[in-house]
Amino acid sequence: MSAAPIELPRWADTALVPLVSVAAALAVSGLVVIGIGESPLEATALLLRGALGSAEGIGFTLYYTTNFIFTGLAVAVAFHAGLFNIGGEGQATIAGIFAALACLWLAPLPGLLLVPLAILAAAAGGALYGFIPGWLQATRGSHVVITTIMFNFLAATLTVYLLVEVIGKPGSMQPETPEFAAHAVLTPMHKLLAPLGITLPSTPLNSAFLLALAALVAVWALIFRSRLGYAIRTVGANPRAAAYAGISPARITMVAMAISGALAGGLAVNEVMGVQHRLLLDFTAGYGFVGIAVALMGRGHPVGVALAALLFGVLYQGGAELSFDKPSITRDMVVVIGGVIILFAGALDGLFRRAVAVLLRPGRAA
Amino acid sequence: MDAIATFAVVLDSAIRLSVPLLCAAMAGLWSERAGVVDIGLEGKMLVAAFAAAVIAAQSGSAWAGLGAGILASVMLSLVHGFAAITWRGNQIVSGVAINMLAAGLTVILGNAWFGQGGRTPTLEGAARFGEITLPFAQTLREQVPGFGLIYDEVVSGQSAPAYLALLAVVLTAMVLKRTRFGLRLRAVGENPAAVDTAGISVAGLRYGAVIICGVLCGLGGTYLAVSQSAGFLPHMTAGKGFIALAAVIFANWRPWPALWACLLFGGLDAVAIRLQGVALPGIGQVPVQAIQALPYLMTVILLAGFIGRSTPPKAAGLPYVKER
Numbered sequence: 001m002s003a004a005p006i007e008l009p010r011w012a013d014t015a016l017v018p019l020v021s022v023a024a025a026l027a028v029s030g031l032v033v034i035g036i037g038e039s040p041l042e043a044t045a046l047l048l049r050g051a052l053g054s055a056e057g058i059g060f061t062l063y064y065t066t067n068f069i070f071t072g073l074a075v076a077v078a079f080h081a082g083l084f085n086i087g088g089e090g091q092a093t094i095a096g097i098f099a100a101l102a103c104l105w106l107a108p109l110p111g112l113l114l115v116p117l118a119i120l121a122a123a124a125g126g127a128l129y130g131f132i133p134g135w136l137q138a139t140r141g142s143h144v145v146i147t148t149i150m151f152n153f154l155a156a157t158l159t160v161y162l163l164v165e166v167i168g169k170p171g172s173m174q175p176e177t178p179e180f181a182a183h184a185v186l187t188p189m190h191k192l193l194a195p196l197g198i199t200l201p202s203t204p205l206n207s208a209f210l211l212a213l214a215a216l217v218a219v220w221a222l223i224f225r226s227r228l229g230y231a232i233r234t235v236g237a238n239p240r241a242a243a244y245a246g247i248s249p250a251r252i253t254m255v256a257m258a259i260s261g262a263l264a265g266g267l268a269v270n271e272v273m274g275v276q277h278r279l280l281l282d283f284t285a286g287y288g289f290v291g292i293a294v295a296l297m298g299r300g301h302p303v304g305v306a307l308a309a310l311l312f313g314v315l316y317q318g319g320a321e322l323s324f325d326k327p328s329i330t331r332d333m334v335v336v337i338g339g340v341i342i343l344f345a346g347a348l349d350g351l352f353r354r355a356v357a358v359l360l361r362p363g364r365a366a
Numbered sequence: 367m368d369a370i371a372t373f374a375v376v377l378d379s380a381i382r383l384s385v386p387l388l389c390a391a392m393a394g395l396w397s398e399r400a401g402v403v404d405i406g407l408e409g410k411m412l413v414a415a416f417a418a419a420v421i422a423a424q425s426g427s428a429w430a431g432l433g434a435g436i437l438a439s440v441m442l443s444l445v446h447g448f449a450a451i452t453w454r455g456n457q458i459v460s461g462v463a464i465n466m467l468a469a470g471l472t473v474i475l476g477n478a479w480f481g482q483g484g485r486t487p488t489l490e491g492a493a494r495f496g497e498i499t500l501p502f503a504q505t506l507r508e509q510v511p512g513f514g515l516i517y518d519e520v521v522s523g524q525s526a527p528a529y530l531a532l533l534a535v536v537l538t539a540m541v542l543k544r545t546r547f548g549l550r551l552r553a554v555g556e557n558p559a560a561v562d563t564a565g566i567s568v569a570g571l572r573y574g575a576v577i578i579c580g581v582l583c584g585l586g587g588t589y590l591a592v593s594q595s596a597g598f599l600p601h602m603t604a605g606k607g608f609i610a611l612a613a614v615i616f617a618n619w620r621p622w623p624a625l626w627a628c629l630l631f632g633g634l635d636a637v638a639i640r641l642q643g644v645a646l647p648g649i650g651q652v653p654v655q656a657i658q659a660l661p662y663l664m665t666v667i668l669l670a671g672f673i674g675r676s677t678p679p680k681a682a683g684l685p686y687v688k689e690r
Contacts (some may be wrong), residue, residue, distance in 0.1 A: 032471070036478035084458055142669030145458050146615065149608055149660040157662075161655040193472065286469075293461055328478045333472030343463035344443070348456030 003072025006353045012360060017298050018304070020359075021344035021352045022311070028344075029337045030270050034040035036328050043322060043329060050321025051314040057321070059189065059203030063275070067311030068206070069212040070266030071217050071291025072309050073209060074130075076300040077263060078144075080223055081256035082236035085166065088264040088288030091126040095265030096272045097162060098125030103184040103272075104167070111183030115273070119211070122269050123262040125299040128154065130261020131254055138250035144257065158283075163281060177279040186274040206274035208266070215266060217251035222259075232256050242246075264288060286335065293338045296346040310340070374519040376636050381520060382594060384632025385528045386411065389485075390533075391617070392538050392622045393579040399542065399619060400575030401555040401681040402450050405468025406442065407462035407583055408466030408607025413669030414439040414587025417513030419598035420479070421484040422591075431592045433547040436584030442468065444573075446630065451572045454685030465607075473600045480571040482575055484589075484600035495525035505583040509630070527589040534582055539621040551575055555679035558686040568686045583607075612665035615676050631661045 008017070028038035051061045065225065072086045077178045078085035085091075105149045108112050133147040162168075162176035175344035190200040223229040231252050232240040239249040290312055297311070298304025300343040312334070391405045395403040417438035422431030442464055449455040455473045480486055500522035506514035542548040551571050558568045561665040590606075591598045609631055617623035638657040645651045668676055 031476065036474065059395075084456075086458070095661050126457070136666070136670050137689060140670040142666070145405070146611070146669060149665055153605055153608065153662045154659055154666075157655040157659040161653050219618065222494075270543060286466075289466055292459070296459070304381060305557055326480075330474055330477050330484075332470040332473040332477075332484075335466055337466075337470075338473060339463045339466030339470060342459060342466060343449065347449035347457075347460035349455060350453040356385065 005189075006350070006357050008085070008353060008357060009180070010358070012356055014301075014304075015297055017349070017352050017356050018299060018345055020356055022297060022341060024352070025337060025340040025344045028340050029333065032336060034331065034332070038326055038329060039059050043326065046325050047315070047318030047322045049318075050324075051318035052259025054201075056201040056203055057317060059205040061313040061317040062209055063203060063205040063270070063312075063313075064316040065309045066209045066212045066270045066274075066307035067267050067287045068290060068294045068312045069216060069306060070263055070270065071288050072294030072298060072305040073215055073266075073291075073302065074126075074260045074263035074288075075291045075295035076298065076302075076305055077219060077223065077232070078256055078260040078355070079300045080229075080236045081232045081252055081294055082147050082239065083134070083137075083253060083256060083260075085130065085133075085148055085257060085260045085264075086145060086289070086292065087130065088267070088289075089286070089290045090148065090152035091129045091261040091264035092267040092271075092284045092288055093152075093155040093159055094129040095122040095126035095261075096268035096279050096283060098122055099160065099268050100180075103180040104177065106306070107140050107181045107184060113185050115186065118273060119269050122265040122273070124265075125264035126265025127258040130264065131258040135255040137257075138253040139296045144253075152288075156284075159279075159281060169278075175281045179278045180273070182364070184273075185277045186269070189275075204269070204275040208270035209275040211269065212266060215263060215305055216302045223302075230257070264291070275276060290338045293341045293345070297330070297341060337351065374516045376633075376640060377516070378523075380629060380633035381524065381528070382637040383635045384628040385524075385531045386586040386590050386594070386606050387610045387613060387628040387631055388531045388535065388625065389527075389582045389607070390607050391613040391628050392470060392534050392621065393586070394584035394611055394614045395538065395621060396551075396582065397579040397625055398614065398682050399679055400551050400572050401558060401679055401684065401686070402572055402576055402579075403461070403683040404446065404458045404576075404579060405458060405608075406446055406464030406468075407579075407610055408603050408605065409461075409465035410439040410580060410583035410688035411590065412472055412601070412603045413442055413608055414469040414584040415591035415602055416476060416486070416587075416598045418584075419591040420476075420656045421488065423487045423597070426491070427650075428489075428495045428526075428592050432585070435588035436581050439584035439587060440577055440580035443583070443620075446574050447576040447610065450685065451569050451576070454473045457512070457683055457685075458569060468589050469601060470602050472598070475478055479671075484569075484598075486598040487525050489592060489596045492495070493562065494596055495527055495589075497523045497525055498623065499523055499615035500640070501518065509540045525589070526591040527585055527593050530585060530614060534585065535621055535625045542621065547574075552679075555681050557663070558681050559621070562688065586610075609661050612641045612661050615665055615678075616668060617639045618676055619679060634658075634660050 033043050051057050068276040074083055074088050099118050099122035102118040130270055133144045136142045136147050137144045167177050169176055171179045189205040190202050192207055231247045234247055235249045235252040242249055267287055294305055294308040297308035315334045319331045321327055323331050390411055394404055394407050414435035416434030418431035421434035422428050446460050449460040450457045476484040485491040502520040507518040550566055553572045554568055562568050613624055613627035616627040633659055638654045641652055642654055
């Protein structure tokens with residue numbers, strides 16, 4: 001099993017290999033559906049209709065997509081620096097705490113000032129919580145992967161403590177903060193577009209979606225068109241060469257992790273400020289981990305991340321509708337699909353590259 | 367006497383809480399000592415807990431459950447091995463995938479098969495591992511003050527998987543240190559090229575380690591569902607796989623210190639449960655979350671080299687490529 005790296009044309013490498021691995025992942029998930037005694041074709045039809053069959057469905061799909069764009073970009077930026085940030089959950093959690101505190105404490109401010117400040121607070125919270133593991137790796141040599149795992153749990157326990165003992169809503173049995181003031185939240189899309197004569201059904205889709213699109217463009221410009229992005233990619237490709245070129249891998253590690261954490265904070269902006277309007281326990285709901293699948297599928301490129309995020313948006317919304325019609329297929333199906341995609345697109349990449357090589361040049365397997 | 371009784375009860379629950387950690391920690395130790403990083407311990411334990419509960423419920427035999435749990439966990443281990451060893455994929459990515467897969471699959475299948483929100487039926491009688499009373503427990507308790515009580519509460523009265531877990535520690539320490547297989551396995555984690563030059567299969571040894579890892583995770587998961595609880599609950603591992611990972615780091619990838627680390631973490635958990643709502647003299651009420659966060663916090667501090675140093679196996683996480 002010591003084949004040389006498999007050479008593929010660029011289009012096959014960037015598009016065909018991910019497509020094949022996603023197709024394989026969906027096929028495996030189809031087997032699970034068969035395993036619980038349902039028809040995968042019927043399930044797929046229900047899923048697509050639920051996600052894309054109505055304006056309301058599309059609204060929900062894009063709301064989920066917003067989450068995955070943020071977490072996918074977060075993982076992607078760290079990837080470019082050769083870092084594996086699996087702390088998206090924790091970073092988003094801390095970002096949620098920062099956003100909630102800003103929304104609650106700065107409530108006297110007018111909305112025009114308060115909302116941007118709260119968004120900045122979320123980004124700062126995420127950035128800080130990403131920066132610390134980056135700093136620990138750069139200066140103390142502790143691996144980012146292990147530290148971010150531990151940080152996910154620390155963030156979760158901290159939230160429980162804060163919501164139960166400190167900032168929880170008095171008298172509430174639920175661990176949650178009081179609801180934010182009406183001017184401290186993001187505008188839902190149907191209200192935002194109503195003055196333009198566009199009527200949409202009421203969905204959780206809110207202006208954070210526009211922020212996510214802006215983040216896509218910003219990350220593209222950062223990674224592929226800026227000096228810092230060049231430094232990040234150089235460190236990711238070869239830290240020693242980067243050091244010879246006068247780029248400090250330690251500094252880039254910290255900066256990339258901070259940017260990554262700030263992007264993960266976008267999840268908190270969408271969920272806490274855009275939809276829930278209060279801080280809840282476990283609002284991250286595993287979106288941070290799905291971000292890994294999104295980034296792997298999208299090959300770390302913002303266009304790929306956008307497409308992968310949309311796919312997962314469809315799966316989440318369609319999965320929710322599907323579980324209404326078929327109670328035996330719960331929404332956890334999406335978690336399974338995410339897991340298989342991470343396995344195929346990330347860890348078993350070599351297998352699928354070889355498969356594609358065989359496909360392209362039959363008889364001359366690499 | 368009262369203080370000893372309290373101590374014995376806390377120690378007993380500390381041991382009960384540390385058994386799954388112990389299994390997972392030994393599992394992680396085997397895998398990482400052979401150079402395969404495994405953050406999928408959590409997922410494997412979860413799948414094992416589910417499979418064990420399902421089969422124990424169907425067959426009415428806890429031992430059949432243990433077999434099923436180990437089998438399920440080894441299958442997942444082989445998936446990890448296939449990705450990490452044969453295809454030289456990213457081991458962290460593979461571990462994350464296994465955790466997600468396990469979390470989703472157990473709930474879906476449980477829900478589809480039993481329709482109880484992912485739970486399995488409650489296990490009773492022979493479908494659960496009962497407590498094994500060691501010889502002389504009662505006599506010693508009555509006749510030897512102090513020690514007799516601790517012997518009866520703590521040493522005796524654990525279930526079969528708990529004793530197996532302790533046996534696993536002894537075996538791990540012995541095999542890794544004193545056998546040819548253990549030596550080669552450790553070498554594969556430090557310098558696979560040297561092992562390869564000696565004509566020993568790197569992949570073979572790593573697969574061996576990964577399978578042992580699967581067996582031990584299977585034992586830990588089974589203990590959770592079939593001994594500690596009476597059935598499977600969704601997400602019942604609740605981060606134990608990651609705490610075990612922390613224990614392995616804490617113990618510097620050595621078996622005996624890993625045992626103490628697991629007992630310490632289990633003890634913290636037991637104390638946290640006991641301190642709930644109790645005010646300590648001079649300190650006041652300690653937030654339970656602060657104690658629960660300690661293992662994670664200590665691991666971060668240890669990894670950063672602020673207390674002692676942690677030295678992972680040199681080749682851990684690196685796929686072996688012959689031509690390098």
